[in-house]
Amino acid sequence: MSRSRVALLVAAVVGLTVLTGCGGGTAASGSGGGGAITLGFAQVGAESGWRTANTKSIQSSAKDAGITLKFSDAQQKQANQIQAIRSYIQQKVSVIAFSPVVETGWDTVLKEAKTAGIPVILTDRAVDSKDTTLYKSFLGSDFVNEGKEAGDWVAKQYASATGPVNIAVLEGTTGSAPANDRSKGFNDVIKADSKFKVVASQDGDFTRAQGKQVMESFLKSQSKIDVLFAQNDDMGLGALDAIQAAGLTPGKDIKIVTVDATHDGMQALADGKFNYVVECNPLLGPQLMDLVKKVAAGQSVPNRILTKETAFDQDAAKAALPSRQY
Numbered sequence: 651m652s653r654s655r656v657a658l659l660v661a662a663v664v665g666l667t668v669l670t671g672c673g674g675g676t677a678a679s680g681s682g683g684g685g686a687i688t689l690g691f692a693q694v695g696a697e698s699g700w701r702t703a704n705t706k707s708i709q710s711s712a713k714d715a716g717i718t719l720k721f722s723d724a725q726q727k728q729a730n731q732i733q734a735i736r737s738y739i740q741q742k743v744s745v746i747a748f749s750p751v752v753e754t755g756w757d758t759v760l761k762e763a764k765t766a767g768i769p770v771i772l773t774d775r776a777v778d779s780k781d782t783t784l785y786k787s788f789l790g791s792d793f794v795n796e797g798k799e800a801g802d803w804v805a806k807q808y809a810s811a812t813g814p815v816n817i818a819v820l821e822g823t824t825g826s827a828p829a830n831d832r833s834k835g836f837n838d839v840i841k842a843d844s845k846f847k848v849v850a851s852q853d854g855d856f857t858r859a860q861g862k863q864v865m866e867s868f869l870k871s872q873s874k875i876d877v878l879f880a881q882n883d884d885m886g887l888g889a890l891d892a893i894q895a896a897g898l899t900p901g902k903d904i905k906i907v908t909v910d911a912t913h914d915g916m917q918a919l920a921d922g923k924f925n926y927v928v929e930c931n932p933l934l935g936p937q938l939m940d941l942v943k944k945v946a947a948g949q950s951v952p953n954r955i956l957t958k959e960t961a962f963d964q965d966a967a968k969a970a971l972p973s974r975q976y
């Protein structure tokens with residue numbers, strides 16, 4: 651090889667090294683030292699339309715960002731999620747992200763990730779841990795505010811009613827952040843007026859099947875339900891079947907407020923079967939990948955990133971449906 655060719659080759663290799671170094675910063679363990687990032691993501695499950703949209707968003711954004719994704723579905727079981735996180739630690743992924751099934755019981759496995767030098771990002775749901783150094787950031791919605799918005803709608807709707815206003819609640823998975831927080835936000839509003847009575851409240855696990863089953867039992871045990879607060883669209887959609895089977899008209903005989911604003915929920919709202927839907931945005935993938943790149947590069951990130959959201963009545967749902975992304 652001529653001297654000039656050798657010089658060109660050396661220059662090219664040096665240039666490549668510098669470029670890689672610029673993009674990668676202080677690479678986290680498992681990034682391969684060459685900027686390649688592997689993300690281990692432990693998903694809750696596939697319990698709802700929201701979750702399906704969230705999974706798709708994470709998978710497609712990882713692909714677009716050039717991040718290698720290792721994905722697991724915990725089937726709504728904390729033990730499965732812990733097992734998945736431990737396997738990501740063993741595989742020395744660059745970053746671990748997960749959406750915790752329930753809020754408590756994470757300290758041990760999060761300490762294991764910290765000891766292994768693998769940064770953790772919480773997406774969608776929070777953990778209830780005093781040690782906030784166990785994760786780098788929490789990206790997701792304000793669930794308390796979602797419950798509050800649902801309660802505000804009920805309070806406004808029945809402002810001039812003398813009462814009692816009988817309310818049934820289909821709760822999300824017991825112990826999960828959205829169930830805890832949406833209940834808190836909702837109850838904080840309605841407890842201000844004694845005409846509002848929560849006559850039935852039970853876990854529907856965020857699924858259509860459970861929403862239907864629990865609503866059937868509510869309708870058997872309660873002589874009058876004025877309002878149903880379903881803590882997600884899927885449980886509300888399941889409840890529609892039970893309400894119709896009982897000879898009642900959803901949206902009229904029983905007013906229905908839900909959370910999520912998935913396409914099916916928005917359709918039920920536009921059709922007059924739901925009355926109000928508070929949005930919870932599942933399209934967290936692009937923001938998550940941005941965070942993953944930053945923490946893998948050793949950069950500091952905000953410890954809380956809130957998702958922007960809105961709420962819909964029936965007219966707003968009709969207008970928004972054609973361009974709804976999920």
Ligand code: AHR
Binds near residue numbers: 828930
């Ligand atoms: O954590 C977000 C919640 O989980 C969504 O509201 C619900 O649909 C999902 O299953």
